[in-house]
Amino acid sequence: MSDTTLPKDPEDAAATAAEAAVPDAATALVAEAAAAQLADREPILQVRNLVKHFPLTQGIIVKRQIGAVKAVDGVSFDLYAGETLGIVGESGCGKSTVAKLLMNLEQVTAGEVFYKGQDITKLSGRALKAVRRNIQMVFQDPYTSLNPRMTVGDIIGEPFDIHPEVAPKGDRRKRVEELLDVVGLNPEYINRYPHQFSGGQRQRIGIARGLALNPEIIICDEPVSALDVSVQAQVINLMEKLQDEFNLSYIFIAHDLSIVRHISDRVGVMYLGKIAEIGSDAEIYEHPTHPYTQALLSAVPVPDPEAREHRERIILSGDVPSPANPPSGCRFRTRCWKAEDRCALEEPLLAIPTRFANVDTPAKHESACHFAEEKDVVGAA
Amino acid sequence: MTVIDDISDVPTPDASLAPLLEVRDLHVEFHTRDGVAKAVNGVNYSVSAGETLAVLGESGSGKSVSAQAVMGILDMPPARIPKGEIFFQGRDMLKMSGEERRKIRGRKIAMIFQDALSSLNPVLSVGYQLGEMYRVHQGLSRKDAKAKAIELMDRVRIPAARERVGDYPHQFSGGMRQRIMIAMALALEPDLIIADEPTTALDVTVQAQVMELLAELQREYNMGLILITHDLGVVADVADKIAVMYAGRIVEDAPVHDIYAKPAHPYTKGLLQSIPRLDQKGQELYAIKGLPPNLTRIPSGCAFNPRCPMAQDICRTDVPPLHPVGTARGSACHFWKETLGE
Numbered sequence: 001m002s003d004t005t006l007p008k009d010p011e012d013a014a015a016t017a018a019e020a021a022v023p024d025a026a027t028a029l030v031a032e033a034a035a036a037q038l039a040d041r042e043p044i045l046q047v048r049n050l051v052k053h054f055p056l057t058q059g060i061i062v063k064r065q066i067g068a069v070k071a072v073d074g075v076s077f078d079l080y081a082g083e084t085l086g087i088v089g090e091s092g093c094g095k096s097t098v099a100k101l102l103m104n105l106e107q108v109t110a111g112e113v114f115y116k117g118q119d120i121t122k123l124s125g126r127a128l129k130a131v132r133r134n135i136q137m138v139f140q141d142p143y144t145s146l147n148p149r150m151t152v153g154d155i156i157g158e159p160f161d162i163h164p165e166v167a168p169k170g171d172r173r174k175r176v177e178e179l180l181d182v183v184g185l186n187p188e189y190i191n192r193y194p195h196q197f198s199g200g201q202r203q204r205i206g207i208a209r210g211l212a213l214n215p216e217i218i219i220c221d222e223p224v225s226a227l228d229v230s231v232q233a234q235v236i237n238l239m240e241k242l243q244d245e246f247n248l249s250y251i252f253i254a255h256d257l258s259i260v261r262h263i264s265d266r267v268g269v270m271y272l273g274k275i276a277e278i279g280s281d282a283e284i285y286e287h288p289t290h291p292y293t294q295a296l297l298s299a300v301p302v303p304d305p306e307a308r309e310h311r312e313r314i315i316l317s318g319d320v321p322s323p324a325n326p327p328s329g330c331r332f333r334t335r336c337w338k339a340e341d342r343c344a345l346e347e348p349l350l351a352i353p354t355r356f357a358n359v360d361t362p363a364k365h366e367s368a369c370h371f372a373e374e375k376d377v378v379g380a381a
Numbered sequence: 382m383t384v385i386d387d388i389s390d391v392p393t394p395d396a397s398l399a400p401l402l403e404v405r406d407l408h409v410e411f412h413t414r415d416g417v418a419k420a421v422n423g424v425n426y427s428v429s430a431g432e433t434l435a436v437l438g439e440s441g442s443g444k445s446v447s448a449q450a451v452m453g454i455l456d457m458p459p460a461r462i463p464k465g466e467i468f469f470q471g472r473d474m475l476k477m478s479g480e481e482r483r484k485i486r487g488r489k490i491a492m493i494f495q496d497a498l499s500s501l502n503p504v505l506s507v508g509y510q511l512g513e514m515y516r517v518h519q520g521l522s523r524k525d526a527k528a529k530a531i532e533l534m535d536r537v538r539i540p541a542a543r544e545r546v547g548d549y550p551h552q553f554s555g556g557m558r559q560r561i562m563i564a565m566a567l568a569l570e571p572d573l574i575i576a577d578e579p580t581t582a583l584d585v586t587v588q589a590q591v592m593e594l595l596a597e598l599q600r601e602y603n604m605g606l607i608l609i610t611h612d613l614g615v616v617a618d619v620a621d622k623i624a625v626m627y628a629g630r631i632v633e634d635a636p637v638h639d640i641y642a643k644p645a646h647p648y649t650k651g652l653l654q655s656i657p658r659l660d661q662k663g664q665e666l667y668a669i670k671g672l673p674p675n676l677t678r679i680p681s682g683c684a685f686n687p688r689c690p691m692a693q694d695i696c697r698t699d700v701p702p703l704h705p706v707g708t709a710r711g712s713a714c715h716f717w718k719e720t721l722g723e
Contacts, residue, residue, distance in 0.1 A: 090584035090585070090586065090587075091555075091584055198672050200672065201672075228439040228440055228611065228673070229439060229611060229613070229652055229655060229656060230439060230651065230652060230655055230668070230669040230673075231672070232655070232656075233655035233656070233666040233667065233668040233669070234668040234669075234670075236657070236666055237665055237666055237668055240665070255584065255585070257585070257659055258614075258656065258657045258658055258659040259657050261657065261658075261659060261662060262657030262658075262662070262666065263657075281662060282662070285659065285660075285662075295586060296585060296586060297659065298589075299585040299586045299588065299589035300585050300614065300659050301588075301589075301592075301612065301614030301615045301617060301618045302614055302617065302618075302658070302659055302660060303613040303614045303616075303617045303641065303653065303656060303658070304617055304641055305617045305618075305620075305637045305638050305641050306638065306641075306642075307617070307660075308617065308618050313589065313593075315586075315589055315590055315593060316586045316589075316590070317590075318540075319554045319556060319557070319587070320554075378659055378660045
């Protein structure tokens with residue numbers, strides 16, 4: 001999946017699949033379906049070896065660099081149209097920095113982000129503006145991400161000032177009212193200010209603003225973690241409804257593993273600036289092969305008191321090392337119970353582990369561990 | 382010291398059976414510009430030694446305010462306790478003098494706060510802050526207090542305690558800071574610990590470490606623990622019994638196994654259905670409609686009635702009492718039988 005460094009041409013992929021389909025009618029049908037699926041599965045966003053280092057400097061007048069915080073250190077993944085890719089990890093693992101890099105809000109240190117074959121990290125000015133219309137963001141904290149001095153109508157309508165081609169001047173108010181309706185708010189609230197809304201309603205306003213320009217991709221950075229449990233479910237359901245309605249692709253960044261499983265089609269687990277394991281939700285949650293994923297999953301409390309006796313807990317020792325000075329080799333080795341000498345010397349690459357390469361098993365997904373091994377820690381029903 | 386001795390000597394013959402803490406019909410209100418906010422409206426709960434009570438609720442449910450009333454750290458005014466009793470080891474703390482309560486606070490009842498970084502003093506070393514407990518309460522010298530502080534840090538498993546005793550709070554990670562908060566609460570070996578969202582600010586792997594430590598220390602000292610949280614997962618992991626709060630009242634209270642298997646209140650039921658599960662790929666989540674009420678304008682009758690799928694006329698007029706459900710449970714719903722039966 002991530003072995004290609006360049007984006008494939010969709011027609012190429014379809015053509016290869018069509019070539020294979022020659023003989024009788026039945027196989028032709030199958031091949032046709034496969035071709036349709038292949039064309040359908042062309043990634044909308046391709047991220048390749050994304051790196052972001054924040055320099056650490058010393059000195060007041062003459063600043064010299066004494067090191068770097070390696071917030072993101074070689075992250076690659078694909079996002080397909082209409083799917084949700086969840087990114088989980090603990091605080092400081094670089095997941096929010098990835099979000100900012102995808103929006104080109106931070107300058108990348110190295111790496112590429114292809115949106116429909118175009119590397120957006122190299123864009124600026126008008127070209128960047130055009131791409132950003134299609135990639136929008138919903139932020140974590142609905143209390144600080146809305147300007148308290150602007151009315152809801154102005155907040156949701158502001159994207160139209162930058163991209164007037166989406167909604168002509170006379171139409172804007174109507175468009176904003178529609179958006180309010182879509183996210184489940186009363187269109188009459190258009191002249192109210194953010195403080196007149198509850199946390200859940202504010203997050204709906206943030207989502208409406210994200211939707212304003214009809215984007216294809218929405219990057220959600222911890223969109224529900226500031227909300228109460230009963231309100232969280234409302235917002236999650238809304239996001240799923242909107243995804244079906246507008247065929248949106250989500251990158252859903254969160255630390256709550258249960259919510260990520262609920263909403264995601266595929267999940268990437270990040271640790272210290274790298275992806276440790278990536279796969280479909282069932283592969284990651286029911287057949288994790290990376291020790292970090294296993295520890296992370298086993299640490300999540302499950303709302304079922306019957307489970308507490310027979311669930312195995314992996315309690316990691318220590319804290320996440322500093323990203324300014326990550327361990328050599330495998331970054332997880334300092335907290336890993338499987339670590340051997342090899343882990344300190346040789347960095348495991350994110351790939352399908354060789355032992356699973358020729359077997360048809362859900363464990364056959366990319367995992368960056370020398371000793372990848374399946375282990376059910378969730379006790380899935 | 383005499384006061385303290387009194388407290389432990391006074392108890393009635395069946396002192397061993399009596400709960401450590403018993404809160405009866407507690408009311409707390411705040412006077413605000415918008416009127417009187419009724420944060421706690423008649424709460425009853427009890428905790429025995431070695432037992433863990435989880436108080437579960439969303440923001441604004443009154444769970445933290447009731448705990449602050451027990452601890453005696455509410456700012457009064459604006460807060461007021463118009464009614465209620467808080468019995469600790471057989472004596473009503475609300476009738477005690479400020480001096481008497483201060484002797485209980487820290488020594489007998491200690492609290493762990495959510496945000497360790499803002500609860501610790503940033504300009505004093507953690508060793509100094511831990512030692513302060515011994516200097517103030519037991520009159521130890523600086524040197525002895527420091528030795529005790531190192532011992533405490535060892536007990537909550539902070540690595541290299543001897544070297545780190547002089548470090549300041551910002552030099553510790555979130556999990557380590559929360560351990561220091563736990564150490565501070567444990568310093569005087571209290572009988573009861575109130576932990577207000579102790580792991581909410583922490584990552585899951587660190588949360589697991591901290592909760593395990595807390596449970597282990599509780600067993601070791603046979604302490605009562607009141608765990609205040611909104612996380613149904615954490616509750617299922619550690620609690621013996623649960624009190625679910627909504628708009629300042631307890632809507633359901635039950636042993637932990639009963640509540641998850643068969644909730645007897647529509648609010649509890651809704652909460653349990655609205656959380657995504659790690660071990661199941663769910664369909665659409667059940668969402669409780671509407672929002673929690675404004676505490677200055679709590680709906681008449683059952684406070685949950687505007688959001689409740691089962692609400693009838695009686696729910697809008699009559700406040701449901703806590704109906705006994707079996708032996709050890711209660712549900713404040715007129716239709717608890719129907720809720721259970723479904």
